[in-house]
Amino acid sequence: MLRKGGIKIAVQKKQLKNKFFSYLSTIDKLSLIGLVIILFFIIFGILAPFLVPNDPIEIDLTQRFLAPNGEFLMGTDHLGRDVFSRLLYGIRTSLSTAFLVLIFSMVVSVIVGTTAGYFGGKIDQLVIGVIDTLLAFPGLVLALVIAGLLGPSLINLMIALAVTHWVGYARIIRGMVMSIKEQEYILAARACGAGDLHIILVHILPNIISPVLVLATLDMGYIILSISGLSFLGLGAQPPTPEWGVMLNAGRPYMQLAPWLMFFPGMAIFLIVLAFNILGDGLRDIFDPRDVA
């Protein structure tokens, strides 16, 4: 009897624990945090001109290397500029650039992937050939070299990233469209005399939207990392543009003197990337594009 009671108590404990963990592992709560961080960044980015305490570009050599203080929350850099103000403007650079790259990649890959997947045959063979070849390059290497050949600038960097980035999506989307195409309701729609364009727009695209959005969210972090990384190397945004990677690189020689110059921009990149990854993870658990693909 005693032992039986023991089992029952153990069970109750386990149930409680299970509840606690299922609460913890409810990604929804966590991804909500990710979403909130992202929204914060966006709002701060939009409102940057009204929020910044100091001009992000104006040089004041009398105020170089000031440690973080009441006036300069994150200190000043080697040219006496306010790091906090530059950081806020950096949100604009990073997010808008990454967003444009993402939109371009998405549009191209949806068009290419859907066309190839839906029509199949020769078109598909051609597309898949191109995709496979492009995927044979390590994407970052190709982007690096394209950006390098075009010459260092933010626009060229965006082109380089977009050109190399759509390929992966296109492949996934093609796969999704190919499997959706075989579904009964598509056959039914065709039997009712619906045209190809109608079927694609009404029956196929809505079905790939949510997995594609998950992919996009998961990828946003990667794109931001790439942009800042290549800018860090000097291939993207050029000084004096406030951009986090550029700021990191500029602060590098003064590491000993002014460590805050490399601390805050890095933290900003890390936070926004983490937020996108958290959100993407949560969304993936809901939709799981792998199931569709």
Add this chain to the structure above:
Amino acid sequence: MFNYILKRILYLLVIMFIISILTFSLSRLVPGDPAEVILRSSGVEPTQEAVESMRENLGLNQPVVWQYIDWLGGILQWDFGRSFTTGRPVIQEIWYRFPATLELALAGVVVMFCLSFPAGIISAVFKNTYLDHLGRFLALVGASFPSYWLGLLLIYFFGVQNSLLPVMGRGTGRHLILPAFTLGLGMAAVYARLLRANLLEVLNQDYIRTARAKGLSEKAVVLKHALKNALLPVITAFGVNFGYLLGGTVIIETIFNWPGLGKFVVEAIFNRDYPVLQAYVLFMALVFVTINTLVDIIYGVLDPRIASERRN
């Protein structure tokens, strides 16, 4: 198996051919007249005659197709052109620096394995415990950490603050620690997650229940019966990522002043040393495709189902 390998190698050749076309057309991206660029970069005033003779020299007056065939012919004879800056054959420069990059990449892989395997296995075995949540959170953080920031932080703490480890250049094994860790950490995060997911899936399989029904210990069940199955998809992913890893060394080599290919290429970009860039892309693609082919073959050896499929 032999047939399969032959087929893969044939496929590799086709891909390389298309890559060569792509790489060749990349050089057309360069704004301005290449002849003029070369003259400028070697410090010669680009007069009308000088440009004209340079164009003649480079074969730029020929039709594009001929130029391509010329170029490809050179490459097939292992002639990738000469670097504008050093004047030496590009392929020599690349071979000279490749070992350093390979060393760094392999060390990064070692770090990656040492971190991701225990983390992934522990997370999966202790699913939904504090240990698992901690592991998953750390993996998320690791995957979001910019490698260039991590590199700078490590330099700051180990080099500037404490002088515990060398932070610049290549030499002793100690030089390798920080760059390898920087390179390995981000990848470790990705692989820990991948391994966890695969292990969890495998641990639900019937044959795992069979292994338990035999009376095997949990350790034997996980390490013998589950791990080998869970590793198969990880190996595929690894093949793709090793190429990315070689590319990813670019930033880390620059930060740690590591005398490898990546640093060389960044310098070439700013020196507008186009033959170097072209050769680099071609070289990386070759390495990348070769590794993928190797991984495919290894996969077949590890997974008897695929091996027999290929035999038939």
Add this chain to the structure above:
Amino acid sequence: MSKTNILEVNNLQTHFYTKEGIVKAVDGVSFEVKAGETLGIVGESGSGKSVTATSIMQLLPASAEIVAGEVDFKGSNLLSKSKAELQKIRGNEISMIFQEPMTALNPVYKIGNQLAEVFQLHQQLNKKRALKEAKDLLAKVGIPSPQERLEEYPHQLSGGMRQRVMIAMALAAEPQLIIADEPTTALDVTIQAQILDLLQNLQSKFGLSLIFITHDLGIIAEIADRVIVMYAGQVMESAAVETLFEEAKHPYTQGLIDSIPSLNYSRESLVSIKGVIPDFFELPAGCKFSNRCDYAIKKCFQEEAKLELANKGQLLKCWRWRELERKGLGDGDVLTGS
């Protein structure tokens, strides 16, 4: 505890914790297995028979838990044993054969390796001797050219061969009890018969006890000494095999027997139990079978009957079995409206 009972299961309760709530997959099951006998457990899918088996071995998935009961094996309760103690029993004294030979063997290890493992583990043989034993065992379960099979991978074998390998694996450590969970369901009919023959031969040869789980009463008739009939995680009826087929008293058992197709009946007269096994959360409050039972009265819907002992050691969980026995079950004109 009787000396001849090798296994006694008392009031076993296994719950699954799902998002929708708690599923009582095994709900107070009791039975015993005598040394050398074959106990058949029969029921539709979802009746809890497999969960009962995996509960005995404690090989349940993470979402399940044994919440009460005892599983006494040779006089000691398996449920109070440590992990290490259990590992010494599994595969050694009690072993198990699973339903899906296709997925129950590890695809990346050779047959020899997987089989030798048991000898290495429970008899501390070295690899070489273990492989020799494995070869002999493969021959015993009727696998031709066993030496070559040792070097093959599971996917190179047919379903029937794989199940023979599973049986060999279960026999390897010469256990006293084997639990076979639908071992023939995934196989062709001819292979089924071979495997059943093999199991029966091996059983008499080694003198082992067998728990045979199936949804197929035909197989039960062939192989079992005693039978328990499960529905919704509970034992509905339990009897010696002849008694069960000749004098089934529970309406559910009768329904199962009536739905066995036979050459003598035309398709139209094939009776089957109406409806399907309901979702666990929609089970009736009283007798779990009441909503599908042709004989259910008001009481059946309100209250659960207790297992009662009828003659010839037959156990029944039904309010009306005495009545139905008198009137004769299955005489549609007397009792059924259908």
